[in-house]
Amino acid sequence: MRNEKENTNFQELAEQYEAINRMLENRLQEEIVKNKEKDLILIQQAKMAAMGEMIAGIGSQWRQPVNSLLMLIQDIRAALEYGEINGQYVDRFTRESVIQLENMSRTFSDFRKFYKPNLEKKLFSVSEAIEDALSIFSICLKNHGIQVDFMYRGQQMAYGYPNDFSQIVLSLLMNARDSFVEKDIKNRKIIIKICESDKYITAEFKDNAGGIEPFLLAKVFDPYFTSRRQGTGLGLYMSKTMLENMNGYISIENNGEGVSVSISVPKVTSAVRPELNPI
Template sequence: MIIFYSSITLIIGFTIVFISHYIFKGSELMKKLKNSEEEYRKLAEKYEAVVSNIREVIFQLDADGVILYVNNSWEKLTGFGLQESIGKNILNFLLDEEVKGINSKVDAKMLNGEFYIITKDMKTKIVEFTMLPLFTTKGEMSGYSGSINDVTERKQQELLIKAGKQYLESLNRTLEKRIKDEVAKNRQKDHILIQQSRLAAMGEMIASIGHQWRQPLNRLSLSIQDVREALEFGEINDQYIDGFTRESMIQIKHMSRTINDFRKFYRPNKQKCSFSVSESIEDALSIFSSSLKNHGIQVEFEYRGQQMAYGFPNEYSQVVLNILTNARDAFVHNDISNRKVTITIDESGDNLIAAFTDNAGGIDPLLLSKVFDPYFTTRPHGTGLGLYMTKMIIENMNGSVTAENKGNGTRFSLAVPKVTAEIVPSLVSV
């Protein structure tokens, strides 16, 4: 009996110890569980704090597109509070035009896209959606989670940039058209100037031909008048007829040669070629010699051989004639008594420089920079085209022309490229 009670006591003791052990373990487990719940709560709070304060809208939808969760950025984006939004379909916040192309359920085609959202104050914002489908353990889609990013400002900037580009393109097209129109107008103006210059040169040519023909015409007139007197005095015989014919033919040939010289002088060169600067100056002097003599102008020109330039010889002679004409008019306008023009030719680098210096009184220093402008003239009946055409012709030969006051007159310098080794091959091919 004693043994029975001892056994019972032992079993009860073991049972108490066992129960006490598990009670102790359970309390530790409960403590750990509470600690885990606390840590989870803190972690959840941290996560919520992070999610609530990021710039993008974080959301969760059910399978029908009903909002289950949105962070605080949703209210900043739309103006709708969380209580006003949770439980409503996401489509309610989209522009009507956007909803028309979307099914009642938020299906897979909305996983990525750009949409217009209507805010609480009825403003439109452009947003980018990025969503991922959520699935149950059975593989059924239960909803969506994703983010919304406000791109309104960026899109507006893109639109402004696009509008700016379109404006610049339109402006460029307009400017291009205006430039073309101005170029066309300038070309037309240049054609008119060239035509007027040709008319002025033609007038000079006719006047020069008149001067060149005056003497032979006078001789022919005297010879013809002498025929009547010779007939009255019986002096007409074969010898008289031969003399009359010979002298008349000399004068006629001189007049014909003058015409040919002027025709050659005013025939434009189509291609550049090598030419003698001295010979081109001589050609101009021979044509203008009678006008120079009639106005008492002495010309000193030291002929210095065959300095060969590259350009248009006839046009160069016309330039020389323009400068001589300008000097003649200056002598007459300023009423200069001892009239003199000195012509020299020098070399400078790759250029030949012909200088024409007169003593016609010079040019007003304030006007010196304008002498090559079109229609600029200091003469009462001047056209203002001679020196302008001079500049155009010389520059067309890759040369330059300058004017400066020298002593009691003006010096015009014509610089044109001389024939060099680089130009010779092209001359041979021509």
């Protein structure tokens, strides 16, 4: 009789234990979903902030072709007065106008490509993803006297979200630009180089913008933390989250003259290829 009662008590305890485990598991899953939703919102906020910067960049890149088109149009009146409008003149006007319009269209296409959402992981060239960000931001870098030295332009293939990777690169370039301007650094320079390990491709961004206070380094990936007057505190947090979604990682350290930021993404290895090319 005693054994039967003990067995009953043990079974009740086991059932209670299982019920508590199920409850805790459900709560854990709910928190995971909430955290993912929070990360998506923060990433979107960071992208919207960067989008304003990019719209300004488009305006800068369109200024030259718009001025060229304006000069071509103004020349028509003078050409008409001097009787210079003929087939050859029309051909030249058409050809030069099309060139300028194509430049404007290419800038806008680059912008749309840059912000097109990544739905699935895929193969991408790390160097090309960096070049995409540089092409978007090149005018701004030039306007602030920042020299970029991209030391290696190989075709190292990674597996992840190429647009997100370019977004991360853009965020790092913006951070460096802001540091140069706020600290009034002379001879501004960013060095970018790519290296490989067995599992990862790493892009390192090294600047001479003065660095970060050592006691702040542990906080730079926290959301809404910033050491800059006009910073949002989302750039590095967004970069970290995006890289983790690609099974990658980011690190930052002072290099003496500035900071070195390394972003690593998985290489295309034998572990990935079966997933991409199922038999």
